[in-house]
Structures are given as structure tokens and as C-alpha cells.
Amino acid sequence: MSNGIEIHIDTEACMGSGNCVYWAPGSFDLADEGHAVPLDPSATEEGRLWVAVEGCPVGAISLWRDGRPLVKEG
Amino acid sequence: MGPTKTDTAMAPFDPNELKDTVAGNVRDPYPVMAELRRQSPVHVGPVDLGTGPEEHYGDVPPVTVFGFDECVQVLRDNETFSSTIYESVVGGVMGRTILQMDEPEHRVQRALVAPAFRSKILERWEDDLVRAVVDELIDRFAAQGHADLVRELTFNFPVQVIARILGLPRTDYPRFQRWAIAITSVAANWDRGVAASEALRDYFAEVLADRRRHPDDDLISELAAVEVDGQHLTDEEIFSFLRLLLPAGVETTYRASGNLLFGLLTNPDQLGAVEEDRSLLSQAFEESVRWEPPVTVILRRTTRDTTLADVPIPAGADVALLLGAANRDERKYEKPDEFDMFRAVRQHVGFGFGVHVCLGMHLARMETRVALNTIFDRLADLRLDPAPGQDVHVHGLAFRSPISLPVAFSAR
């Protein structure tokens, strides 16, 4: 089931920490080149996706819906 | 395998040796830090964290950061806040490492060592290596029904894990552990630390030469073989990096696993919950690194005039980031002083943040998870069991962890 969320990763900024993969393994993977790539956004419940966004040490992840960046609620 | 003669040669070191000299004799620095943070998240000039006013030399006043958002801001702006400050602090013992490099050099060097620390690569060490180390240590005391988990387990397992990951021969563990302790406690005994660093360099030179001839499935062989965009690591870079792994990877993990056990043992409801559902271990560990980060302070130096939380800071200032204070910022966390693995906000700066974020965090997470799983599998009804008058607590200022964890249990 799609949750309508798109994951954007700024691969220039990404330094390959692997934190997003740790928090949301179904939704992120590390490419051999050392940066993260998005997998299935709906594999992780939304709250956990935000843990991955906030836990990114260089702020390289944003979540989008309907062509607009999402802002975390609360 | 049971304990051997050479293994017992590892025992003489007493974790108490690291207590007052390196760690700072402080039981709970957090109320003072919270008070200073309420005054301002950023202080310019010497601060008194309860151990007397900071010593300070030079013209530029030191800066201390107590706030969460402010720490994140500093760690993400590595052009203004440089890591070269570590050249004088640790460079003398470790040699030149990624810890003290700025961009773009840091990014290139880190990319060379990073593949060996990805969680997928580490998986192969979980059962045969980490679990085996912990099982062996537990074998020695399981029948007794009680133990000091710091002395008998958490203090010993990370150094043995690193020794095995490096592929060192078993007979070398005792001297490797002695060097590790000497390097880690260099602040307490500079000459001993420097001597150990030189001895380790010579020792690694032999091992590396051997692995270049006969590559094996270990970290030293991996580092010898790395190539990213035509770049390799030189021998000297490998020696420095390997030496950095001792303070960065051994002491931290020993302290972090002690802090997690302390958090759980003093909150039996949460201990019960993780024992029941082991998938909660990762969030329990993360919460313990927030609540009691083993490394409570990291350093940067400003390369230009700047402001932080509206506070002006001059170029050339030494900036201390109090990760422990940031992790308990009440503007970020509810009831920050409580260990609560069910809290909603998980982000913390216990592993640092920004481009220098801990390289070994996946190893630390895996090691601690495997250690706790093994403890729960083998020791039932685990509980704190202090001697009369014994005060079990987390101790230290720059580095924090319990000095002892007396427990009782029944072996399964």
C-alpha cells in the first residue's frame, strides 16, 4: 500500500553514514558508491521515516507528497 | 574454550584506574549543565561544571555549547567549526587520522575506510565472532550466580572483538589489551601512552606486511586492499587508523554497554520488556547513548568570527560541545533525565553528528545488541545485587560509565 510519500536524498550531501538504513531498512539502502538510495517509502510507518530524516547527520533526506516537501508535525 | 594462562594475564587492569584521572570525579554533572543551559545554550569564557573553574590559556576565550540545536548547527557547519583542534590533543599519540581532518581531505580518507564499517559487511562477524567472545566470558562466571558485569564482561569484550576483527593471533591478545589501555588512558600517563603507540605501530607493521603477502578475511587485509577512485591507504595511514580504533572503538563500547545495562537494571520494567521482545534492543541502546553518552564532550575550533544562538564567537576559539548536555536539552526531550526507551524522539548526538559522525556506530550497535542478547539467553532473572553500602552509579565527566555492576542471576 502506497502512503503517497516520496523520499528524496541529496546524494552530494550524503556521507554514507547508514543511519537511515538502520532506522528504516525497507525504505533506504546504501549503494556501493557509498551514498543512500531510497527504496519503498511505504515499507516503514511514517513516524519511523521521520526518525530516519532527523537522524541523518548531514540533513540529506527530505520527504515529499504531491510534489511538495513535508514538514514534520508536532 | 575455557580461560587459559595467557587470558588471565589480561586481568590485572582495574577499571578504577580510569576513574578519577581520565574520567573526572563527577557523579552527576547534569543538574549543573542544565542550569548553565537555561542561562544560555552557548557560554563564552571559562565555565565551572562543578569541578572548579576551567583552566584556560591564550587570548581567545573558550566556548562551551550546552544546547541540542546549537550542537547540531556546529557539527553541520564544518567549515566554520574545524576538527584540526584534535591535532594537538590526540594527533601526538595516534598520528594523523580522519578525526582531525577537514573537508575535502576528510571525505576522501573516510570513504576509504568506511566500506569496512557498513552494517552489511559487519553481519558476518555477529555469530562466530562477537557472540563467541561474549559466550566465553560468560562461561567463566555463569555458574557462580553473581558477577560484576563491568569487570567480568563489558570491560573485556570490545577489545577482544577488535582483536579478532583485526585477525590478531590469540596469543597476542594480552599485550594488545595492555597497549589499548595505555593508549586510552594517555591523559593519565602520557609517556606510557606514547610508548604504547610506538610499540603498536611496530606491531601493526609486522601484521600488515604479513597480510599484504597472505590476505585473509580480516579488517587489516581489507584496509590493505581498499581502492576508491584510484586512491589507496598508505601504510602510515593504516597504522594511524588502527591506533585510533582503540580509544574510539574499545573504550566507548565498553562504557556504552555498561550504561545500557545500568539503564535497564535500574528500570526493571524496561529490562523485562527487552528480555521479552529483543527487537526493542536497538531503541533501548539508542536511548542509553542519548541518556548517558560514554563520550560526553567533543571539540572544534572556529576558523572565522561567527555567532551561535545570537552569541558572538571570535575566530580561533576552542569550542567544547557537551553532547551529554545536548542530549538532555529540555527544549528537545520531555523528562530528559529519565531513561525511557519508549520515548518518541530518537535523534541524539551521542555518536556526534555531521560529517564526522561516528564511523563505528554500526559496529557498536551490533556488538552491544549481540552482548545483551547473549546475556539474556544465558542469565535468567538478572538483577542488581550491590553489597551493603555499595553505591552503583554512572561516574565521570568527559567519559562516563558505571565502575561496577554487581548482579545476581540464575544460569539457564
Ligand code: HEM
Ligand atoms: C557506543 C560506542 C561509541 C560512541 C558513543 C562513539 C562516539 C563517537 C563520537 C561522539 C564521534 C565524533 C567525534 C567528533 O566529531 O569529534 C566518533 C567518531 C568516530 N568513531 Fe565512534 N563511538 C563509538 C564506537 C565506535 C567504534 C566501535 C568504532 C570503531 C571500531 C568507532 C570509531 C570512530 C571513528 C573512526 C571516528 C572518527 C570519524 C570521523 O572523524 O570521521 N567508534 N565516535
Ligand code: SF4
Ligand atoms: S542518514 Fe543521511 S548521510 Fe547517512 S546514509 Fe542516510 S542519507 Fe546518507
